[in-house]
Amino acid sequence: MAELWAALPNAAQDLLLALALVAPGLLAGALVLRGLRPLPLVGAMLRRFAFVNALFVALIAVSVGLGVGLLAQERGLRQGSARAAEKFDLIVAAPGSEVTVMLAAVYLQPSDMALVTGPQYAEIAGAEGVAFAAPIAFGDSFQGAPVVGTTADFVTHLAGPLAEGRVFATSEEAVAGAFAPVAVGGSFTPAHGHGPMAEGDAHEGSAYTVTGRMAPTGSPWDRALLVPVEGVWEVHGLANGHAPDDLRIGPPFVPEMMPGTPAVLVHAAELWGNYALKSRFTRSDLMAFFPGTVLSQLHGLMRDVRSAMSLMAVLTQVLVTLSVLIGLMILVRLIARSLALLRAIGAPLRFVFAVVWAYSAALILSGAGLGLALGWGAARAISAAVTARTDVLVTANLGWPEAHLVAGFISLTLFMALLPAWLAVRRPLLTDLRT
Amino acid sequence: MTAPALLVEGLRVTSREGRVLLDVPQLALAPGQSLALRGASGAGKSTLLHVLSGLVRPTAGRVIWGGQDIAALTEDARARFRRETLGLVFQDCHLFEELSALGNAGLASAFAPASERAPIRNAAAEWLAVLGLAHAGARAVDSFSGGERQRIAVARALAGGPPVILADEPTAALDRANADALGADLVRLAAEGGRTLIVVTHDATLAARMGRQLTLADGRIVEDSDG
Numbered sequence: 099m100a101e102l103w104a105a106l107p108n109a110a111q112d113l114l115l116a117l118a119l120v121a122p123g124l125l126a127g128a129l130v131l132r133g134l135r136p137l138p139l140v141g142a143m144l145r146r147f148a149f150v151n152a153l154f155v156a157l158i159a160v161s162v163g164l165g166v167g168l169l170a171q172e173r174g175l176r177q178g179s180a181r182a183a184e185k186f187d188l189i190v191a192a193p194g195s196e197v198t199v200m201l202a203a204v205y206l207q208p209s210d211m212a213l214v215t216g217p218q219y220a221e222i223a224g225a226e227g228v229a230f231a232a233p234i235a236f237g238d239s240f241q242g243a244p245v246v247g248t249t250a251d252f253v254t255h256l257a258g259p260l261a262e263g264r265v266f267a268t269s270e271e272a273v274a275g276a277f278a279p280v281a282v283g284g285s286f287t288p289a290h291g292h293g294p295m296a297e298g299d300a301h302e303g304s305a306y307t308v309t310g311r312m313a314p315t316g317s318p319w320d321r322a323l324l325v326p327v328e329g330v331w332e333v334h335g336l337a338n339g340h341a342p343d344d345l346r347i348g349p350p351f352v353p354e355m356m357p358g359t360p361a362v363l364v365h366a367a368e369l370w371g372n373y374a375l376k377s378r379f380t381r382s383d384l385m386a387f388f389p390g391t392v393l394s395q396l397h398g399l400m401r402d403v404r405s406a407m408s409l410m411a412v413l414t415q416v417l418v419t420l421s422v423l424i425g426l427m428i429l430v431r432l433i434a435r436s437l438a439l440l441r442a443i444g445a446p447l448r449f450v451f452a453v454v455w456a457y458s459a460a461l462i463l464s465g466a467g468l469g470l471a472l473g474w475g476a477a478r479a480i481s482a483a484v485t486a487r488t489d490v491l492v493t494a495n496l497g498w499p500e501a502h503l504v505a506g507f508i509s510l511t512l513f514m515a516l517l518p519a520w521l522a523v524r525r526p527l528l529t530d531l532r533t
Numbered sequence: 534m535t536a537p538a539l540l541v542e543g544l545r546v547t548s549r550e551g552r553v554l555l556d557v558p559q560l561a562l563a564p565g566q567s568l569a570l571r572g573a574s575g576a577g578k579s580t581l582l583h584v585l586s587g588l589v590r591p592t593a594g595r596v597i598w599g600g601q602d603i604a605a606l607t608e609d610a611r612a613r614f615r616r617e618t619l620g621l622v623f624q625d626c627h628l629f630e631e632l633s634a635l636g637n638a639g640l641a642s643a644f645a646p647a648s649e650r651a652p653i654r655n656a657a658a659e660w661l662a663v664l665g666l667a668h669a670g671a672r673a674v675d676s677f678s679g680g681e682r683q684r685i686a687v688a689r690a691l692a693g694g695p696p697v698i699l700a701d702e703p704t705a706a707l708d709r710a711n712a713d714a715l716g717a718d719l720v721r722l723a724a725e726g727g728r729t730l731i732v733v734t735h736d737a738t739l740a741a742r743m744g745r746q747l748t749l750a751d752g753r754i755v756e757d758s759d760g
Contacts, residue, residue, distance in 0.1 A: 139643055142631035439627045444616025447609055449644040528588055
């Protein structure tokens with residue numbers, strides 16, 4: 099059995115699990131409603147106490163929405179951050195914190211870092227199996243967008259063919275990220291630093307002209323302005339990595355003329371080559387790491403947070419399930435007179451039971467459905483806010499974990515709705531009739 | 534369906550504290566007879582009606598409708614007895630406010646066996662017409678006057694074709710004109726169908742329309758007279 103289960107595709111396993119979770123509730127419903135037609139009366143009861151019912155549905159919806167939103171959001175963040183890092187095979191930097199370097203080089207979060215020197219860069223770029231080694235030099239910005247010095251190889255590697263224009267060909271040209279604040283043909287002068295502390299006139303007299311625009315990558319690089327690394331060095335009054343009479347841009351650089359770079363993205367000719375390169379450049383004066391591995395370690399650390407969030411979602415569901423149960427018992431008191439009338443004029447107890455259960459089920463299913471939509475909407479809104487703030491494209495879509503959560507909730511509450519239905523048919527008929 | 538005869542024997546209903554609420558040693562009612570239950574408030578007339586309808590199980594005694602002692606039945610069996618044999622009319626009409634007049638009159642179709650649903654709905658529409666609400670079936674009941682609402686309740690009681698109608702103060706909430714009209718209709722429709730009619734009422738005019746009147750005091754029948 100276990101082997102058969104393991105042989106099933108993931109989607110089939112998820113679907114079967116969702117069905118298994120929801121089945122007890124639906125089965126209970128099928129047994130309760132078999133051969134009966136309580137829905138017209140249920141509709142009348144729903145309309146009779148529309149406001150109370152709407153509040154009840156809203157309570158369920160908010161609870162389900164919270165659970166669904168939490169799960170979808172967490173997964174969206176994880177996937178978005180991983181997607182943003184997937185083009186960064188191997189990063190070599192001066193020894194320090196891998197996380198800091200990753201945040202700076204991959205997610206373009208400002209950070210002070212030691213530099214990889216010219217000779218070190220030359221050694222990296224010249225190593226066997228290296229397809230290209232792109233310096234990544236950051237520290238400047240324009241209207242909040244990071245200005246990053248690199249090479250044409252990196253631009254193509256990061257975003258593929260440009261959406262518009264061409265790659266920079268001189269140290270005074272730039273390529274804009276998909277959502278960068280400068281159009282093709284426009285010019286900008288970078289500020290030194292980032293944010294409110296940026297020195298806007300530090301590089302006065304220097305300007306870049308945008309010659310191309312990248313396609314969206316779903317990473318913070320979409321808002322960046324990519325310039326030749328030589329341009330970054332030049333606007334800081336440093337040597338530009340080439341001999342004075344050499345006007346070309348891009349590698350190879352003259353080691354002695356290269357001021358250094360905070361990080362180097364290394365792309366190996368073969369996938370396996372990355373491991374050899376990582377091993378080679380992990381040493382006392384250099385640090386090499388796979389951003390994907392660091393991210394995975396971070397996600398691993400966050401697994402506890404994820405577990406806590408999942409637990410919170412489940413606890414919320416349990417609390418709301420209890421609230422639903424108590425609420426249903428209160429609602430049954432509201433409809434007790436109508437139920438007593440049904441019993442008085444000859445409705446079988448099973449029919450009255452079915453009316454109460456179907457009434458509860460209508461509230462639960464409406465709340466759960468609305469909660470799914472609410473959770474999805476909230477996750478989308480939060481994702482949009484996170485994307486706007488970090489430029490990491492976070493897309494929170496509903497997935498199987500949310501489906502399982504909702505299926506379990508529906509099943510449990512539909513099952514629990516049997517209790518108020520049972521209590522309803524045990525109420526004193528005459529007392530309720532006189533209420 | 535032919536109206537069943539009613540026979541009550543040794544009927545006693547006591548409260549939890551042991552107070553005697555109803556003590557009727559014997560009562561018989563022929564099929565198709567009409568009976569008014571009269572008496573002061575608390576005399577036991579509504580309790581007697583509830584026992585006769587199976588809504589209350591007596592502490593002792595037998596309530597035999599057509600040879601069947603309903604006091605000995607289970608709750609579901611008594612519900613079935615009410616569904617098949619009785620039409621109940623309450624002082625407060627007890628209508629589903631969000632249903633139409635027809636929806637209320639045909640309420641029993643919601644839980645009747647499938648083969649009886651359409652006949653009940655058709656009968657409900659016919660009774661509404663007979664009671665002067667022919668074109669109002671689709672209207673929500675909250676738009677009707679008190680008298681009209683009680684007519685809808687009467688149509689509901691009749692829709693299942695019961696041989697017995699039990700009414701608890703059916704005209705108490707109505708003005709004189711509406712009370713007289715409804716009382717006359719109740720008696721006429723019961724008589725036309727050969728139905729047994731038992732009405733709890735303080736209304737002397739309505740009681741006078743009945744073939745027989747019982748007066749209760751302290752849970753006992755103190756007067757039994759022809760109407």
